[in-house]
């Protein structure tokens with residue numbers, strides 16, 4: 001295989017990240033293969049968003065290296081699309097202008113790209129809303145527009161920080177299905193943060209359970225049931241086994257805390 005293709009899509013090696021006195025990551029490593037869907041779960045404040053921000057290039061590690069597509073990450077780039085819990089669309093732009101914003105800002109918007117963006121929005125069920133403003137869309141529709149805005153740049157990697165966290169349960173299920181289909185069609189690598197174990201197990205090839213700060217991987221759950229998985233997967237023995245394991249790993253973290261070691265393992 002071509003060397004560039006055999007490289008992981010995302011690689012963090014011995015990364016440390018501190019904010020002042022606080023070590024959020026210490027000697028943290030992660031490799032995500034091309035086309036893989038990896039979820040990160042872990043206690044609030046453990047460093048999940050920090051990990052995503054480093055891969056996105058929004059921040060630089062104190063120590064260690066972060067690579068994407070075999071190249072060191074030095075700044076944000078269209079090869080790494082980021083989606084947050086809030087869709088973060090420009091409220092004053094129409095849906096189609098939001099989605100074509102990236103190529104336009106890079107002076108790369110041509111009629112073909114624009115037609116592609118419109119086709120994508122039609123496929124995403126937003127064909128009737130091209131000229132609407134984000135505020136006129138439901139939460140799920142806004143999130144689909146935000147995903148389209150990122151995909152129009154043809155990213156290799158999608159970085160998603162609790163993207164469905166603000167959606168109601170029904171919409172969330174539909175969006176999970178939608179994202180699985182999107183990945184099937186676009187073939188991108190996905191790093192996905194969620195607090196919802198069911199969501200992580202339904203969608204991922206691998207679920208990484210992170211410790212409290214400084215985050216390290218305490219368990220890795222490989223979910224090899226074929227994808228796309230329908231919600232029926234949540235009723236299987238395979239799912240129950242994985243979920244129990246994820247809970248055990250997370251419980252062991254809260255047990256650590258209740259024994260009062262205030263998170264300073266070296267004290």
Ligand SMILES: Nc1ncnc2c1ncn2[C@@H]1O[C@H](COP(=O)(O)OP(=O)(O)OP(=O)(O)O)[C@@H](O)[C@H]1O
Pocket residue numbers: 019024042043044045046047048049050051213
């Ligand atoms: N730019 C920053 N400056 C200072 N401290 C920061 C910064 N970014 C994150 N932190 C701190 O680093 C720690 C980890 O934050 P992070 O947002 O990565 O956690 P998280 O795992 O995403 O949490 P949550 O599940 O609540 O979103 C927190 O204590 C946070 O306050």
Ligand SMILES: [Mg+2]
Pocket residue numbers: 048049050161
């Ligand atoms: Mg976070």
